Amino acid sequence: MSTTTTHLCLSLSLAFSLILLSSLPSPCLSKSCHPDDYKALKEILTSLNPHFVPPNKDCCNWYGFEDTCNLKSNRVTKFSIFAQTISGQIPSAIGDLSYLEFLQFHKLANLTGSIPKSITKLKNLKFLALSWLNLSGPIPEFLGELSNLEYIRLAFNQFSGSIPSSLSKLSKLEYLRLDRNQLTGSIPESFGHFKDGIYLYLSHNQLTGTIPKSFGNVDFWNIDLSRNKLVGDASMLFKPNGTTNSIDISRNLFEFDLSLVRFPISLGQLDINHNRISGSIPKQLADVKVQNFNASYNRLCGEIPLMHFDESAYIHNKCLCGPPLLAKCK
Template sequence: MNLYHSSTTTTTTTIFTVIFLLLAILFTLTPHKANGATCHPEEEAGLLGFKSGIRSDPSGLLSNWISGTDCCTWTGVECHYNSTRVQRLFLTGQKPETILSGTISPTLSKLKLLDGLYLINLINISGPFPNFLFQLPNLQFIYLENNNLSGRIPDNIGNLTRLDVLSLTGNRFIGPVPSSITKLTQLTQLKLGNNFLTGTVPQGIAKLVNLTYLSLEGNQLEGTIPDFFSSFTDLRILNFSYNKFSGNIPNSISSLAPKLTYLELGHNSLSGKIPDFLGKFKALDTLDLSWNKFSGTVPASFKNLTKIFNLNLSNNLLVDPFPEMNVKGIESLDLSNNSFHLGSIPKWVASSPIIFSLKLVNCGIKMRLEDFKPSETYFYDFIDLSGNEISGSAIGLVNSTEYLVGFWASGNKLKFDLGKLRFGERFKFLDLSRNWVFGKVPNSVVGLEKLNVSYNHLCGQLPKNKFPASAFVGNDCLCGSPLPPCNKA
C-alpha cells in the first residue's frame, strides 16, 4: 500500500521561487527614485488599471496602490534608479491568503520602460497570454508562474526578441510549443513546465545557445527527445520529466557533462540502456530517470558521481549488479521496483550525514534492521523499505529520527512491540502491514494521517481512531471500532 507521493527530489522550481521572493523583499527596501518626484501619470493609470482588473485581494496586497500617491513606493513596483519611471512589476503570492483573483489588464502596456513582469504564485489570475507584452519594447524578463492563465502560447512569441527569460510554468496553456520561440536567441531561461502542451519539441530550440535553464516538464509532449544538446555550452538545468517522450537518451546530452547540475527525465516512456556517459557528469546534483523503461545494468561509471545528492532510478527494468558508489553525502535515494538484489542497504547510504529520503522498495534486501547503522538519522523525513526480507526491530531506527514524516516497511519480517515506537511531532505516515509486529496499538497512532498495521500479530482494544477497518484486519485479536466490538467478559 503506497501512502505517499512518489517524488521527494529537490524541486528546482522551488529554488528559483525562493530567489524571487528574496528579490521581492529587496525591491521593497531599496529606494529607486529622487526625493519629491511624483509618479508618471500614464504609468499610474496603467497600474491602477491593473488593480481594477483584480476582483479579489484578500490580503490587501495592492492596498497601497492609491491614486495621487507615489507609485514607486507601491507594493511590487520598482522604478528606475533616481527616476519616476516604472522598471519592474513584481507581485508574488507568498502565502495562500495573498492570492489575487482576476485578470491581467492590458493597461500595463502604458509602462513603456518596463523590462520585467513577475506575477508568481497568484494562482487565480486567469485569462489568455497577455498580448500587450508585445507593445513593451524593453521587456527582457517574463515570469508568469503558477497562475491560471490558459489558451495557446501566441504563434508570434518569437517577436519578443529582447527576452532574456520566458517562464510560463504552472499555468494551463495548451497546444504546441510555437516554432517561433526559436527566434528568442537571447534567452537564458525557457520554462514552460506544468501546462498542457502537446506535440513534439521544436528542433529549432537548438538555436537558443545561451540557455542555462530548459524545462518542459509536466506537459503532454511526445516523440523522441531531440538530439540537439551539443549547441548548449552553459546549460545547467534540463527537466523533461512527466511527459510522453519515448526512445533513448540522445547522445548529444553527453556534451552537457561539464556544467549540468540537474537532469530530470522521469515519468516518460524512455527505453534502452542508461548511457555510460552519465558517469562523466561530475557536477550533477540531481539525476531522475524514474518511471521509464530503462533496462540492463546501471553503468559502473556511476561510481564517479561523487557529488550527486539526489538519485532516482525507481520503477524501471534495471538488473544487478548495482555499482558501488563513492557518494560523499546523498540526500535522497530511490532505487525501488527494479530487479535489484542488493542484499543490504549500501554502506555509502549509511555513511551520509545529510540524507532525508531513502526508498528501497522491492530491492532484494535481506538483513536485520538493527544492522543498518546510519551515521546520522537527524534529517530523515521518509524511509520506505517495503517488499524486502528485512527482519528485526524498527524501534531503534524510528525512535532516533526526530523529524521523520513517514516510515513504510510493509511485506517484511519485522518483529517488535508496536507500543514501543515513539512518533515525533512531524510523523504522519506508518505502514507496517504484513510483518510479525506484536503488542497493542498505542494511543499515539491517532495523530497520524495514514496508518496500516494489517496482517500482523497485534491484540487488544483499539484506541478511538479515524482509520478504516482495512488498516487493522488480519491481526490476532484486535477489537473495537472500526473492527467488531470487544467481548465483554
C-alpha cells in the same frame, strides 16, 4: 516613479495572460526591446494565440514581460508561459530569441508535438523547463549542443525511446528531470561523467538493464530511479564519504546485499522498497539519522537497528525481526 507603481512592477509574474497581453500596457518604465526580439515574440505569441495583437513595439514593456529583458542590452533573456488555455506546438520562432537564458513552458495540457530543432540556436540558454505538457517522440540528441544548460526539466510528458547520451556532454548541468515519461532502454554509461552534486530524476519510466558502473564516480545530491525495470546491483550509489541527501531506487528488480553497504552521513531519505535486496540492515544506518526510510517488500533478514520508523517501513521481508515488527529475534 510612484511607490504604488514600483510595487505593482515588482509583483507582476513572469507568466502572462494571452488575453491581457493584447490589451493592457504596463505601468513600468519602458526598456525599448530590440526589433529582432519584438518580431520573434510577435510570431511566437501569434502562433499560440491567433487573436494576439501586440499593444506596442516595446516588448520589454508588455504586461507579464517587464522582467524579461536585460537592462543593459534590452534583449529578451526570459520567456515563461504556464497554466494557460493555449494549444498547438512550441513555435520554431523560439529559437530567434537569441539572448534567451531562461525558457519555460509548464502545465499546458494542449501543447503537443516535439522539441523544435531551432532551440539549438539558443547558445546562452541556462534553464530549460518543458514540463506537464503533452510533448511526444524521442528526447532529441541535439539538446547536447546547448553547452550552457544548467537545468533541464522534461518531466510529465509523453516522451518515448531511449535517453540520449549527448546530455552527458553538458558539463555545467546541475539538475536533470526526465521522470514521468515513457522512456525505454538503459541509462547511458556516459551519465557517469556528470559533475558531483547533480540532481537526477529518471523515475516512472520503463527503463531496463543495470545501473552504469560509472555511477560509482558521481556523488549525486538527489537520485531517483524508482518505478522502472532496472536490475542488478545499485550499491555503487552509496558512498560513505559522499554528500548524497536522497536515494530512491524503489519498485525495480535490484538484487544486492544491503549488509555490505555503508551510508553517507548526509543521507536524509532512503527508499528501497519493492526490490529483491537481501542481507541485513546495517547498524550504521541508525547513526546516519535518516528522516524517511522504506525497506519493505525485499528479502532482508536479521535484527532491525534502532530507528524510529513504524512497521510499514519493514513489512514483507524474508526474516526481519525485532521492534517495530512483532517477530522476535532468536
